[in-house]
Amino acid sequence: MSKVLAIVEAQGGTIRPVTLSALTLARQAAAALGGSVELLVIGKGVQQLAQAVSAYGDVLVADQPELEHYLAESWTHVVMAATRQQNVRLVVAAATTLGKDLLPRVSGALDAGMASDVSKLVEINPGAARFLREMWAGNVLGVVEIGGPVALVTARPTEFAPAAPQASPGTVKALPPVALGGLKTSFAGFTPSVSERPDLTEARVVASAGRGTRGVEGIKLIEQLADLFNGALGATRAVVDAGWLPNDLQVGQTGKVVAPELYFAVGMSGAIQHLAGMKGSKVIVAINKDEEAPIFSVADYGLVADLFKAVPELVALIKANR
């Protein structure tokens, strides 16, 4: 029976919601193949995590001291071992920075084709694997066919609803230890971006700042808007390049892809590259003083106004309306 292997990403000892989205794709593929999903948990001291993850299905766990920190080099060996141990037809990971770093290396290791950041399963059977994916900053949708016995994909989390736990928990099996000597990479540190706000890709409301915010004072206004909804803060490339907000808040083709219920695009023109990261949002509100700004063409509600005047008014009025 063919398997679909889903690579688990965890944060603070729990499975990340983006992995649950990838799991939805994995389950769709397993159903089409008449096979089953196996969740691969990798790390050091991850038995408890593996037990928790088994709520979502059968778990294969690689728990080794060398796996304390994620490294593409070591994780690739583990995914290879897990894939070779059984009849794996498809390997799925979420299209996060980890998934994007890891899965192509596994593709090289297995000499198996990979489709990045897929938004839909078109078809999968023993002979063919076809997926839909965005290209050219979301201006083109391509149907991609992956040949060969094993296919690899990263799933765009916004395109798949998070999977629910199973009626009864799955099994937890240990992967035989993988030889991980002679690594050429070593972990040298991690500086977290400090934020009290929810993860950009998981928030119900996102307020994003463009160049028009002109720096700290303007950014503060956008923060107030986000905080009104316990929402996340986003940014355009210009804002991140200027150092006004950290890198991992960039929304767009090469940053985060978000699809919240409500997206505020404030003080931004709406470059193609930014639109690629937010046009899947349910409701888009644009505020910009330039009425010709392209952002208005994708916004459900556009307000032509000076953000320094309009945003404080908006915040006050929403508060008053509660």
Add this chain to the structure above:
Amino acid sequence: MEQLPPDGEVAAVAHAPGGICLVVKEGNVKILVTVKRVTDPDSKVKIKPDGTGIVTEGVEFKANPFDEIAVEEALRLVEKHKGEVVVVSIGPGDATKEIRTALAMGANRGILVDARDEDLDGLLTASILQKLFEKEKPDLIILGKQAVDGDSNQVGQILAYKLGLPQACFASKVVVEGNRATVTREVDGGLETLSVSLPAVITADLRLNEPRYASLPGIMKAKKKPIENLTLAALGLAGVKPKIKMLRFETPPARKGGRKVGSVEELVALLKSEAKVI
């Protein structure tokens, strides 16, 4: 790197797979850097009516922006440590233009591998670069993290595995010291730092640097710099079939937007009563 040994002094010996012995000379670093020719990222692409590809007639092409960042980083490293920057492009003959641009920025020489995008995938592109690595024996390969046409973000990572090398992807800072590189990476939730032995594969993210413009003397000099033309056959890769095939291209459904509201009051009222999101 305050006190560099004299040029050419052997500082370390590293073994790469495939039996290649690499002598990494401190103060002399050889970097292979890739440049892909892509459609102008700021213009909207059109799909052919039959869905078999995108319209290329009358379309402007440019170097992939992430690759320009890769070239800039290679140049800065060589300015600091001395050495050589070799620019590789895989594409049609027209891609000579993008190689020349990198040469005008300061790269030393170019290699153009003649191939069409439709006949390649990440695996095959990495195989081409693997052959060039074996031929050139660089200390570092720097690529853009993704090409802004296919948006796949795969080649650097595949290549690293094929060569048995460490990878440091989505780099926002690179420091080379002796036979190691310390790379800061842009990852979810913050910045990660890795130390990798050389040779290594690095992919460039947006914040790594601000690429320079080619100067007029640079452009003049670039005209005389050599560009080697290679084919897949010359690299022993003739007839290798890609595993990935694009079956068809579609235009995504357009988002219906464009409605303007007259005031903050109207906006709040609509978000409440019509969109029901607040």
